[in-house]
Amino acid sequence: MAMQTKERPVPNGVILEMTGDLTYANREQFKTAVEAIRQKGCRHLILNMAEVRFVDSSGLGLLALVSQNFRLSQGKVSMLKPQSYVREIMGLANIQKLIPVYDNEQDALTGHQQAA
């Protein structure tokens, strides 16, 4: 399934609303969308994963890459509401160590992490 992305500015950051699969086939689209946000000087990228059904191994690599690139430009990346299957994949690869996961937008904005 293809991926659609939509930017939404929030105080001190940008929420990227993602729909579809974060996979090898959609990697360029995701990279382009995220890189455009980073180039604009965004310091906090929040990936809304609520409508993402599947993340494959290439998708995981892209998430790690995005988190690295934002850190290099003194920014950070957070993740919002991943679906259970995606959450499981993230958990097995311990991605939350690099990208904090939040269940609601307010917590993501304030960086208030709930005990999982």
Place this chain on the structure above:
Amino acid sequence: MSTPVKISTPRNVETPAPQTVLVVDDEPTARVALAARLKRLGYRVIEAGDGKAGLEALRRERPDLTILDWLMPEMDGPSFCELVRRDPELLSSQILMMTSHDQPEQIAEGLARGADDFLSKAASKYEITARVQAGMRSATLIRRLEDVTEEILNKQEALERELQSAARYVETLLPASGTVVPGVQMVRAYRPSLALGGDLFNIVRWSDDFLGLYLLDASGHGVSPALRSASISTFLRRDSLLHHVGSNDPGAVLTEANKQFPLTENGHYFTIVFASLDLRCRTLSYATAGHNGVLLHRRSGETCWMAQPNLPLGFDSSTTYAAVELPITPGDRLYLLSDGLYEVPDPSGELWGQARLDETIRRLGERPLTEAVSGTIAEAIRWQGHEQFPDDVALMGVEIAL
């Protein structure tokens, strides 16, 4: 998809030969007059007196343009066009149909049956020249497209030969199934999704009672992951490990590998399980990096997935990986595998999954290791309903009989 058109003689682009026109008309006077006019315009002209001779000339000479009379005995113009459009060798020919009664309905019928353009028999010298030139422009564009297509196909073929040769090299890096040391048997299966796979594994005798083994999965598909896999397999050689890590401890090995192999600029990385087997003390020491495909099948019948949740290699340079130690009893089987084995969808999209894989391995527990490995692959193939795996598949089974 249609068969690509084969071009028998390469055309010289720098000094173009005169373009060729085939004139098909049963009426000699009209045919000779048109041929003379075309020759004066600088074209090479071939003449045919009926449809059958015309088709033969078209096949033999591949003219740039065919000017065809509508009314001919036996095979008329529209029938000629239909035959040409059905023939994969000829279908891109440019055909200009000539008629004396150019009613709109007739023109529509001619176009529908395969003509590219029309020329009235009453057309002026000027119109004939213009229509022939327009036909030649189309013919040139189509020829160029065919040439480029052929060039692309040739290049693709060359690339595929290169890939096949690289794939044979990668296969030479893999160990052969058989006895590793007395009492330890290894059976493996390897099914790359493309010609060239990014999965790699090995089992190596470090000393009489000490074995090193690993299985890694490079993310992505094709040449780049295969090259990166070959590169990390060199790093994982024992002499290299002693030099770079100074130890065989799986945790130390992965901690160093994590520093040596950062994420690529495209976000590619490895997942890996690395283990050492001490046959004298009967212990297995292992560490994993984002890799879930490690299963221990105890002689007693129980199975356990050994991976711990942790980052794949290269995600974060400060990560340390710790080894875990497990006692081994004679008859235990250790399976290292890539996720391509169990992440296979059935026709409805449902994945085979680790639980079904686990169940299959337990079911095949009483069979020889060779059958357990081949039977597991066969079960995954049965689930997906075809032989071609969507991702690289590697499975290495190790039975410790000592």
